[in-house]
Amino acid sequence: MSDLHLLSPIGFRAAGVYTGIKRRHTNDVGLLICDSPASAAALFTTNKVFAAPVKIGRQHVASGKLRGVVLNSGNANACTGKQGEKDALRMCDLAAKVANAGRTDFLPSSTGIIGHHLPMEKVEHGILEASKNLGNSAEHALAFNDAILTTDTKRKVAAVQLKVGKNRIVLAGISKGAGMIGPRLGPPQATMLAYLTTDAQVAPTLLKKLMQQAADLSFNSVTIDDHASTNDTALILASGASGVRITSPRDTKLFADALVDVCESLAYQIAADGEGATKVICIKVDKAKSDADAKAIARAIANSPLVKCAMNGNDPNWGRIVSAAGMAGVAFNPDKCALKLSATPVFRKGTPVAFNPKLVSESLKSPEVWVHLTCNLGSGAATIWTCDLSKEYVTINADYHT
């Protein structure tokens, strides 16, 4: 899944440079260009407060075709009014010049502090420098990837090669996000940014449908702080450069499954790199009245600071989990449910199950912890990935100053 050499499907060139927008000395301006118009589908934040690049990006991707992406980190260009829109368009203009294309051929993205105008001199200089460094290699893809990182401590990348008939296609993804992560990406949420590229040929309408399906099972199933960002964006570009067309139901299923796998891997990596996180908490809810109910229950558990702190302290305080489930606003009956913490039954049908707290506490020290709640009310199921809440989280977010 993390075969780095697959990160750059054919038909794409990428670059990332450092211009000083971010205090942290990692790339902050990135450029991704497809050699010819690519099929494009994007999902954006459903927050009513959305950044200028999201507004512009929605317009530009509407045609189902794009030539690439131009982006910066360190500044979200959100809550910046008309000036913000002008700045986002200016980024597109400069990228278009590099690709010999039109401004509407580019999707702009920004991530970072909200409410500050973009330092356009740095951005413009960055795009120019990036244009001189474009290339089709894993190294180039990673340079682009680094340009979207903010409080991330790790890269989030995933890529697969698929055999379609006698041919092979590549599907690659990069993403960012460690804070302001509670995406609900819709046809129109964190700053979660994810960019997927493939050399397969896929019609824009199909691409959009598959992207929404994959996002619901991945990005929309990860929460760090439940705070939907103004800038969340997931974009997929299909260059078609492999010459392999995805049209038959069989190939479509193959491609759709691979897309889910790549997106799930990226989402999991986001949870694992959550601000201050020491572990991933996988919350599986099954036999709920419906899938939506299962997701609501899993989210209520995942977003409870009491549950997240208990996990940080390796405390099998399962009462916090059951009580969070009960306040999800959907059907739930403690007298019917069963709860396991890392495979150990702790509560069943309204009554505590005796367990060895020391052993369970020990199991909670794992970098991946499973909470498994069976509701026994129906056949709905969902899995949500989150992380624990640590003192380090507070340090990061109390000290990340304006």
Add this chain to the structure above:
Amino acid sequence: MSDLHLLSPIGFRAAGVYTGIKRRHTNDVGLLICDSPASAAALFTTNKVFAAPVKIGRQHVASGKLRGVVLNSGNANACTGKQGEKDALRMCDLAAKVANAGRTDFLPSSTGIIGHHLPMEKVEHGILEASKNLGNSAEHALAFNDAILTTDTKRKVAAVQLKVGKNRIVLAGISKGAGMIGPRLGPPQATMLAYLTTDAQVAPTLLKKLMQQAADLSFNSVTIDDHASTNDTALILASGASGVRITSPRDTKLFADALVDVCESLAYQIAADGEGATKVICIKVDKAKSDADAKAIARAIANSPLVKCAMNGNDPNWGRIVSAAGMAGVAFNPDKCALKLSATPVFRKGTPVAFNPKLVSESLKSPEVWVHLTCNLGSGAATIWTCDLSKEYVTINADYHT
């Protein structure tokens, strides 16, 4: 409001003793007895997972009459099945014996760890000891109050004297809650416990109506961790011992207003004593499309860990506030709104307002911080009280072990 001598209206006797249920050496079993049957109205958690004492309490208060309250802290008697119900009833039986009344004349309450059976020997011993220490004084009321505290660092008490015609009545309230605080008390949330007593004579139906109105403006408007508890309970008992009947519209309004004042004071004190809190954050949202929309927006802001951490760091990072408002799921338009932080305009109609970050940061160091968001979409308004999110919060909740 905190006239301690008013804490014990006539007609009531109270006591609190320490039995060792809590590790912390403060009272953990309390008894409150009304000399004659009191009008009673109670609101309980709307969590689908509710504790045994809540189940029993709902049944016992249904008659509109009670003789008192028997309670413990250190153990929530929640998720404890049939045994839990037996234990809650046993508490009522013992209290009833003291008051020469029936088991249904008592409302049981518990707060503490979820999923453990009550240590009944200690509880029984406690009720017996408390019965020997009953008295009508502020000292007795405070001993009872102390028996409901868990992670609280301060007492939350409020009392007023009202002139009704030529007579005077007293309305007193005590409450607890520092964690698992996100009450939505309904006709059927934290462990928030609040007990109000008055010597006025008020019909149970009127008492219930006034209690719900007051709770919506107070307990249901405070959130620390948005985690509705299994045990939340707000109870009011009217002994009638003053001989003053509340029936006329004028007297009812007088009493209702006083009830709101007392409950608001208690709710504010809960926010101020939130686990790890260094300040109270008052979030006022006005000119929203409706009161419900205003409350949803204020709650989304209050529950954002990013906002709460920024407040802990005295960081005027207002973008987190505006973006939280945008994900509340109700009508909101950043291009129409105006945001003030501690009276300083920081964002207006989609555009940042220049301000001195050092001065605003300085103002955020106050023990009471105001966030004022004007939506300009209607006439809805709401105020929510919360507190900041500190490293100390994580310490308390990662280390509060099972």
